[in-house]
Amino acid sequence: MTETRLRSFTHLAGYALASLFIASLAFQNLRYGFYELFFLASGMTLLTLAGAGYTVICRRHQLSAPGHLIILAALNSGLVAAMYALDPPGISHWVMPLIVLNLLILPLRQGMILSLLLLLALTLFLLFTQTVTYTVTVSFGTFALIAVVALYIWHYDHMAQSAEDLAITDPVTGAHNARFLDETLQKEISRAIEMSHSLSVISLSIDYADEAEDLHGKAGMQRLLRDLTQHLFGVIRAGDTLYTLEDGEFFLILPFTPEEGVRVIAERIRRTIAEQTWPLAGKVTVSLGCATRAATETRTADLRKRVRQALEEARRRGADSVWYSQGEIRQS
Numbered sequence: 517m518t519e520t521r522l523r524s525f526t527h528l529a530g531y532a533l534a535s536l537f538i539a540s541l542a543f544q545n546l547r548y549g550f551y552e553l554f555f556l557a558s559g560m561t562l563l564t565l566a567g568a569g570y571t572v573i574c575r576r577h578q579l580s581a582p583g584h585l586i587i588l589a590a591l592n593s594g595l596v597a598a599m600y601a602l603d604p605p606g607i608s609h610w611v612m613p614l615i616v617l618n619l620l621i622l623p624l625r626q627g628m629i630l631s632l633l634l635l636l637a638l639t640l641f642l643l644f645t646q647t648v649t650y651t652v653t654v655s656f657g658t659f660a661l662i663a664v665v666a667l668y669i670w671h672y673d674h675m676a677q678s679a680e681d682l683a684i685t686d687p688v689t690g691a692h693n694a695r696f697l698d699e700t701l702q703k704e705i706s707r708a709i710e711m712s713h714s715l716s717v718i719s720l721s722i723d724y725a726d727e728a729e730d731l732h733g734k735a736g737m738q739r740l741l742r743d744l745t746q747h748l749f750g751v752i753r754a755g756d757t758l759y760t761l762e763d764g765e766f767f768l769i770l771p772f773t774p775e776e777g778v779r780v781i782a783e784r785i786r787r788t789i790a791e792q793t794w795p796l797a798g799k800v801t802v803s804l805g806c807a808t809r810a811a812t813e814t815r816t817a818d819l820r821k822r823v824r825q826a827l828e829e830a831r832r833r834g835a836d837s838v839w840y841s842q843g844e845i846r847q848s
Contacts, residue, residue: 716778725764
């Protein structure tokens with residue numbers, strides 16, 4: 517299950533359970549003749565049902581759906597207004613499930629802010645209407661609930677981020693892997709089209725990689741890949757991204773980089789690698805193919821194909837070489 521589907525399911529379940537809980541409060545208040553509280557609970561039920569409907573409609577955008585903040589802010593504001601206007605009995609029973617819903621649906625920071633504001637309103641209300649002991653007990657219990665739920669959600673977000681990092685990171689080199697390449701490159705192509713800026717890419721291959729692995733073994737090759745990765749991280753700029761592919765190949769995405777810029781960067785990479793003496797491997801050279809996005813290239817496959825052809829041309833010309841693929845350059 518993807519993160520978006522999981523969040524959609526969680527949000528829908530949260531709204532559904534909240535609707536059932538608040539609806540039960542509405543019928544209970546109707547039964548005992550508390551009509552104002554019945555109308556309050558009915559209105560809150562309609563809002564939670566609206567949240568469920570919004571989740572279904574925006575199920576593919578749950579990671580960045582702003583409507584949840586509006587719905588939950590309305591729920592919290594309505595409860596605070598009713599708290600001071602109606603003086604409802606057992607108001608803490610209304611506040612606690614709403615706090616859980618805040619933290620379950622919203623991003624952690626937004627959920628915490630909204631829940632703490634609700635707790636502050638509850639504490640002030642109880643200070644004016646209840647004893648100090650009762651106020652401290654309820655407020656502390658509510659704060660403990662906020663802390664426990666927030667800690668659990670933070671732990672989940674941390675574990676989810678760790679799992680995502682493992683999925684898109686090469687375990688040997690620490691660079692991004694091929695699984696993440698196409699997604700990022702397509703985003704950069706779209707951004708380059710929208711902002712009319714240059715976008716360049718480099719495909720890099722270790723010369724005689726198979727022979728190097730036969731000579732130094734798998735462990736030696738992995739050491740070389742790690743060292744090269746760290747070296748490339750030191751050469752590229754902030755905003756550039758590096759990817760580890762198979763068979764000793766790397767891929768670099770260079771936003772805001774025109775033809776002359778990618779030529780300089782590729783030559784710097786080639787020269788600095790050739791000049792160093794690498795642990796275990798000794799002298800190493802690389803071949804590089806580079807290209808700048810043409811106006812007609814709107815898909816990752818087009819740009820990757822052209823830069824791959826540039827790399828193959830560099831290999832044909834011999835080890836330790838750079839080849840730039842000419843294209844119809846989109847001027848920035």
